[in-house]
Amino acid sequence: MEDKLEKYWRRMFYLRPKLEPTPLDSLGFEYFGVLRIKDTSNPQRNLWFIYSCPQFKIAETMEKERRKYGKKNVIEIFRKPVYSGPGFRAIVRDYFSSLKWFIRGNVLEAPPKSYFNDEKFVKTVNSFHEKETRRIYDYIMIQHDWYRRYNDQKP
Numbered sequence: 001m002e003d004k005l006e007k008y009w010r011r012m013f014y015l016r017p018k019l020e021p022t023p024l025d026s027l028g029f030e031y032f033g034v035l036r037i038k039d040t041s042n043p044q045r046n047l048w049f050i051y052s053c054p055q056f057k058i059a060e061t062m063e064k065e066r067r068k069y070g071k072k073n074v075i076e077i078f079r080k081p082v083y084s085g086p087g088f089r090a091i092v093r094d095y096f097s098s099l100k101w102f103i104r105g106n107v108l109e110a111p112p113k114s115y116f117n118d119e120k121f122v123k124t125v126n127s128f129h130e131k132e133t134r135r136i137y138d139y140i141m142i143q144h145d146w147y148r149r150y151n152d153q154k155p
Helices: 002-012 055-069 085-098 118-151
Strands: 030-037 047-054 074-082 102-104 107-109
Touching (some): 002 118, 030 085, 055 074, 074 118, 085 118
Antiparallel strands (some): 030 074, 102 107
16 A cells, blocks of 8 residues: 555656655654743743654653753653654744744743643644644645646546
8 A cells, every 4th residue: 555655646746766665764753842841940930842853862852951951840741743843843933932932942931921831832832733734735635636637537
């Protein structure tokens, strides 16, 4: 089934055919995640750390942040595979910067007296992920419809 799908996609997107099947490398998937950071000196501060990296670097990234902020103060609240990690990270950063959040590198801080908590933050990021997935799906389906309409005609 995967070979048939790959051959079809290669015809649909005008890619050169491969003689042998291409193996799927699950370690190459890119993930986007959010870590909740608790500030022990000021519990009213809402801090989140966003990251995007391949699957094999997730543990290294999380360990680095846990060493920096303390093991008990860092909690992972969101992680999903994305098509483009830096692109998705830019979408999230741009949205929260337009809300006048404080952004330093990958750390997002909600302004004082903000209505955002972990649940609201995850719902917002998840809605962006669903929109991005839908956009990619729509692009593939438009290509499929176009290909079917113009190339699968019967004489």
